[in-house]
Amino acid sequence: MSNNPNNLSGESTISTWLADPAGGPVFRAMLAQGGQDGESLRPVSKMALNRLVQVSQGAFTQEMVDALVLRVEAGDIPVETAAQAPVEASGPETPPWVEKVTTGRFSGKTIIITGAGSGIGRATASRVAREGGRVVAVDISAERLADFAASLPEGNIVSVSGDITDDAAVAAIVEAAGERIDGLANIAGIMDNMTPVHEVADDVWNRVFNINVNGTMKLMRAVVPAMLAQAQGSIVNVASEAALRGSAAGAAYTASKHAVAGLTKSSAFMYGPSGIRVNAVAPGPVITNIEARFDSELGASRVRRAMAVLPDPVEGDALAASITFLLSDDGVNVNGVILPSDGGWSAA
Numbered sequence: 001m002s003n004n005p006n007n008l009s010g011e012s013t014i015s016t017w018l019a020d021p022a023g024g025p026v027f028r029a030m031l032a033q034g035g036q037d038g039e040s041l042r043p044v045s046k047m048a049l050n051r052l053v054q055v056s057q058g059a060f061t062q063e064m065v066d067a068l069v070l071r072v073e074a075g076d077i078p079v080e081t082a083a084q085a086p087v088e089a090s091g092p093e094t095p096p097w098v099e100k101v102t103t104g105r106f107s108g109k110t111i112i113i114t115g116a117g118s119g120i121g122r123a124t125a126s127r128v129a130r131e132g133g134r135v136v137a138v139d140i141s142a143e144r145l146a147d148f149a150a151s152l153p154e155g156n157i158v159s160v161s162g163d164i165t166d167d168a169a170v171a172a173i174v175e176a177a178g179e180r181i182d183g184l185a186n187i188a189g190i191m192d193n194m195t196p197v198h199e200v201a202d203d204v205w206n207r208v209f210n211i212n213v214n215g216t217m218k219l220m221r222a223v224v225p226a227m228l229a230q231a232q233g234s235i236v237n238v239a240s241e242a243a244l245r246g247s248a249a250g251a252a253y254t255a256s257k258h259a260v261a262g263l264t265k266s267s268a269f270m271y272g273p274s275g276i277r278v279n280a281v282a283p284g285p286v287i288t289n290i291e292a293r294f295d296s297e298l299g300a301s302r303v304r305r306a307m308a309v310l311p312d313p314v315e316g317d318a319l320a321a322s323i324t325f326l327l328s329d330d331g332v333n334v335n336g337v338i339l340p341s342d343g344g345w346s347a348a
């Protein structure tokens with residue numbers, strides 16, 4: 001008889017591993033070596049082990065997955081004490097969300113998407129392309145853009161690598177789009193280092209504002225004339241929970257995302273009668289490549305306290321679902337909203 005009757009592999013989810021009578025003790029023993037326990041992985045428990053390798057930035061490797069599978073197959077199962085064994089979960093597990101593509105939703109439309117090389121931007125660009133849109137994919141990283149375009153060989157994707165804060169790059173993006181621009185998703189952005197205002201360094205403040213606010217504004221300014229001429233268009237800016245409250249990040253990021261909310265509302269009001277809708281999505285925690293550092297003791301202690309009610313992080317495709325809704329004609333009657341897409345965090 002096989003020592004791995006449940007066929008545990010890298011494709012099995014973390015919760016499946018942890019609940020398995022053989023896989024659980026083996027996995028927990030490995031986690032304990034790194035000073036972790038199964039509970040620390042609860043927020044990502046629906047993720048396949050292979051996905052954890054991709055998102056853990058080297059902390060969890062393919063070799064570790066292979067070693068886990070080999071150990072289960074060899075029947076080398078450590079004996080656990082009652083204290084090490086998992087506490088039974090209460091209630092049934094929620095089923096995983098599965099993206100449902102709406103074929104043709106973006107057919108005939110040209111959509112500019114910034115930050116398309118990674119995370120939320122990449123997931124949004126992918127969804128628009130798979131729903132028939134022509135995507136002008138923008139990122140400062142040419143390598144990430146090439147990787148994205150290669151992942152969708154059938155997609156109608158025009159890649160433009162450039163910095164959204166650079167006027168020449170913005171002009172090149174608009175030129176690549178051509179005469180008609182149906183949508184703009186301003187997704188590229190960076191975090192700060194969680195510093196309260198008395199500790200903010202000028203370079204952090206300027207960099208965060210330059211990319212999150214100036215870059216967003218420059219692209220809006222560049223696409224609106226085409227949208228006014230065609231009397232139609234949809235702009236979606238990516239804000240953040242930090243656009244809604246003061247407890248999600250440092251002063252620079254929080255102020256920059258409040259500015260994005262202001263830009264969104266002003267433009268929605270100005271251009272609504274001209275057929276242009278301007279909305280924002282405010283994501284909660286999302287598993288991406290964005291870097292957040294805690295460079296301030298005060299910032300770390302205050303922000304971590306507010307994170308007690310943080311919902312589990314999601315993948316970029318869950319944000320792409322909200323962003324493409326607003327970008328598409330399905331958002332027909334929605335203008336000027338800052339839509340939290342955060343699993344309910346903003347209601348806490």
Ligand code: NAD
Pocket residue numbers: 114115116117118119120121138139140141144162163164165187188189190191211215238239240241282283284285286287288289290291
């Ligand atoms: P990410 O780092 O995975 O992707 C951002 C992409 O933007 C990267 O590929 C990067 O190269 C690109 N980029 C950065 N600066 C650029 C510039 N100047 N010009 C062109 N491209 C540039 O991050 P993400 O988490 O997908 O972030 C996307 C947006 O979502 C950001 O605006 C971020 O503030 C917002 N957001 C993210 C989270 C989260 O939990 N990940 C939460 C709230 C809001």
